[in-house]
Amino acid sequence: MRREPPRSLADYTPLVFPALMLTVFFVIPFSTMIMVSFFRRDPAGFFKPDFVVDNYARFLSLFFGNVLGFSLMLAIIVALCCVAIAFPFTYLLTKQSRKVQTVWLVCLLSVLSLSEVIIGFAWSTLFSRTAGITNLFVWLGLMTEPQALLPGFGAVLTGMVYQALPYTILVLYPALVRLDPTLLEAARTLGASPIRAFLNVVVPALRNTIVATLIMVFVFALGSYLLPQILGRPQHWTLSVLITDQAIYQSNIPFAAAMAVFLVLMSLALVGLTLLVGRRENAG
Amino acid sequence: MSKFLDRNLTRRAVLGTGLAAAGVLAMPAVLRAQDKSLKVGVYGGYFKDSFDKNIFPEFTKASGIAVESVAEPTGEAWLVQLEQAAKAGQAPADVSMMSQTSTLKGQSTELWTPIDPAKIKNYDSLLPHFINKYQDGRVAGIGAVAWYITLVSNTDVFKEAPTSWAALWEPANADKLGLLALASNSFLLEVTAKTFMGGTNALDTDEGLEKAFTKLAEVKPNVRLWYRDEAQFEQALKSGEIPMGQYYHDVTGLAAADGHPVRSTFPKEGGIQDSGNWVLSRASKKVDEAHVFIDYMSQPAIQGLMSRKVGTAPTLKKDVLDLTPEEFAAVASEIEPIIPRYDLYTTKADWINQKWTELIVS
Numbered sequence: 001m002r003r004e005p006p007r008s009l010a011d012y013t014p015l016v017f018p019a020l021m022l023t024v025f026f027v028i029p030f031s032t033m034i035m036v037s038f039f040r041r042d043p044a045g046f047f048k049p050d051f052v053v054d055n056y057a058r059f060l061s062l063f064f065g066n067v068l069g070f071s072l073m074l075a076i077i078v079a080l081c082c083v084a085i086a087f088p089f090t091y092l093l094t095k096q097s098r099k100v101q102t103v104w105l106v107c108l109l110s111v112l113s114l115s116e117v118i119i120g121f122a123w124s125t126l127f128s129r130t131a132g133i134t135n136l137f138v139w140l141g142l143m144t145e146p147q148a149l150l151p152g153f154g155a156v157l158t159g160m161v162y163q164a165l166p167y168t169i170l171v172l173y174p175a176l177v178r179l180d181p182t183l184l185e186a187a188r189t190l191g192a193s194p195i196r197a198f199l200n201v202v203v204p205a206l207r208n209t210i211v212a213t214l215i216m217v218f219v220f221a222l223g224s225y226l227l228p229q230i231l232g233r234p235q236h237w238t239l240s241v242l243i244t245d246q247a248i249y250q251s252n253i254p255f256a257a258a259m260a261v262f263l264v265l266m267s268l269a270l271v272g273l274t275l276l277v278g279r280r281e282n283a284g
Numbered sequence: 285m286s287k288f289l290d291r292n293l294t295r296r297a298v299l300g301t302g303l304a305a306a307g308v309l310a311m312p313a314v315l316r317a318q319d320k321s322l323k324v325g326v327y328g329g330y331f332k333d334s335f336d337k338n339i340f341p342e343f344t345k346a347s348g349i350a351v352e353s354v355a356e357p358t359g360e361a362w363l364v365q366l367e368q369a370a371k372a373g374q375a376p377a378d379v380s381m382m383s384q385t386s387t388l389k390g391q392s393t394e395l396w397t398p399i400d401p402a403k404i405k406n407y408d409s410l411l412p413h414f415i416n417k418y419q420d421g422r423v424a425g426i427g428a429v430a431w432y433i434t435l436v437s438n439t440d441v442f443k444e445a446p447t448s449w450a451a452l453w454e455p456a457n458a459d460k461l462g463l464l465a466l467a468s469n470s471f472l473l474e475v476t477a478k479t480f481m482g483g484t485n486a487l488d489t490d491e492g493l494e495k496a497f498t499k500l501a502e503v504k505p506n507v508r509l510w511y512r513d514e515a516q517f518e519q520a521l522k523s524g525e526i527p528m529g530q531y532y533h534d535v536t537g538l539a540a541a542d543g544h545p546v547r548s549t550f551p552k553e554g555g556i557q558d559s560g561n562w563v564l565s566r567a568s569k570k571v572d573e574a575h576v577f578i579d580y581m582s583q584p585a586i587q588g589l590m591s592r593k594v595g596t597a598p599t600l601k602k603d604v605l606d607l608t609p610e611e612f613a614a615v616a617s618e619i620e621p622i623i624p625r626y627d628l629y630t631t632k633a634d635w636i637n638q639k640w641t642e643l644i645v646s
Binding site: 041046058063066121124128129130131144148151229230233234235237242245249251254278 | 466468470510513516523524525641643
């Protein structure tokens with residue numbers, strides 16, 4: 001199909017709807033948030049319209065720096081784990097019969113219907129000492145007595161990977177299904193083992209998809225605030241948890257807004273950096 | 285201070301299941317065919333449901349004043365709405381149930397019409413801390429509902445009931461506690477001050493607060509869970525996963541009555557008593573009706589009814605109440621309570637919050 005450059009104003013009309021959506025659901029709320037982040041906090045009330053940088057100044061401390069660093073690191077690890085698990089899984093899934101694929105996809109979609117709360121409480125039961133999976137290990141003779149596997153970083157990571165995995169698979173699936181099978185056949189004909197063909201042909205061929213998926217899972221994981229609370233200790237609380245504390249419990253909307261703006265900017269910067277590095281590699 | 289309202293919803297939801305199971309349909313919120321009426325703001329959820337069902341119809345029968353109950357949103361949103369409406373001469377509700385901190389914040393803008401003690405027959409029987417006063421002595425609010433947060437434990441794990449809040453600090457209880465996650469809903473600074481520093485007055489100065497924070501930091505290794513959501517802790521307490529902590533006296537009592545191995549203990553330093561006030565918006569023109577309402581709600585019989593039906597601690601002195609010792613013990617105790625220093629959460633809110641977060645997160 002040949003693309004023609006738009007000639008008249010009318011040719012731009014298909015853009016109106018997305019632009020409108022972007023304005024209503026992103027530009028306006030985000031601008032409001034930026035505006036509020038400069039308002040003056042009134043401890044005895046709510047906030048007053050003003051232009052102060054106190055809210056940002058308060059954020060610039062070692063304490064919040066550490067929390068922000070932890071949140072970003074957690075989101076990156078979740079993204080890496082998800083893609084590392086989902087990519088080979090999805091690849092193998094596409095090799096199955098149509099029927100098997102459908103069953104798997106329906107099961108994955110049904111996991112999406114679980115809310116974060118249910119996932120959190122389910123994992124906290126599974127990881128508990130009194131009713132958790134370690135009781136099963138004891139029964140099997142693998143352990144001597146049941147243990148609590150939470151709260152801890154491992155529990156938080158497991159919960160978050162579990163939550164993001166179906167999305168990861170659903171994003172990777174279309175690209176892997178459409179992958180040209182002749183690429184692999186050629187590699188096999190030239191003597192590559194299946195694993196070598198997968199690593200040296202399939203993975204590089206889908207590098208852009210993988211990067212896009214990593215970014216999606218990263219952004220998705222960055223917003224998580226319930227699972228770190230349910231499955232982690234306070235040192236595993238993400239910045240989103242502290243934002244919620246400020247907004248809902250302390251009524252300090254300006255400070256919450258400033259933290260949220262910071263979080264958005266940091267994640268945009270990381271996403272931009274990833275794309276930049278990817279582009280340079282593609283060019284080189 | 286919004287956690288006060290917020291928490292209420294969840295904990296009340298827990299409580300509510302018990303009453304909902306009784307299968308009684310709630311009365312409609314608006315009772316018509318009365319000449320006089322009053323709009324009353326009540327915390328949404330459990331409180332509104334049980335007031336609509338058990339308390340307001342009785343009031344209308346007795347006074348001829350129809351009550352239209354308004355579900356208050358969580359957090360300080362309701363205070364802000366009342367404030368902004370009052371500036372425009374409007375009152376979304378005449379009388380509102382208001383957290384202690386929000387009552388104090390409303391005082392700073394003279395949002396509350398002073399209540400005339402002469403019109404409240406049982407004014408002298410009210411426990412003193414249920415009378416919220418302006419600086420100059422005018423009455424800003426009268427206690428509406430109260431409840432206790434006590435020391436709770438799992439009876440399978442702790443055969444002997446703990447007797448003091450100091451149990452939270454004992455090295456033997458490492459990694460065994462569940463505590464509320466915020467300074468202004470756990471009131472642990474007050475507990476620390478009462479247990480180790482001679483009383484909550486020790487928190488008057490910054491040095492006193494620093495000392496309390498230092499002492500409180502020692503409790504950290506014992507804490508397994510800092511919870512915001514009650515369901516999280518209640519489940520762990522019942523199963524013995526987290527066998528000790530702070531929780532609501534009435535809900536723990538209900539769980540024990542259902543056969544769960546849990547108990548609620550009033551430590552010798554006292555349980556933490558949190559509460560809400562009835563306040564009257566300055567924009568309301570129903571000053572007389574509001575006084576009739578607050579007077580009615582402060583009667584011994586109605587306080588007794590609320591303790592039995594809603595599970596709240598009475599706002600009146602024990603000797604005027606008609607509660608049996610068992611009924612009284614189900615909702616309160618004669619041990620002098622720890623009253624939270626609500627003033628700190630208006631004047632030093634951000635400082636305390638920051639210190640607290642750094643204390644538990646790092």
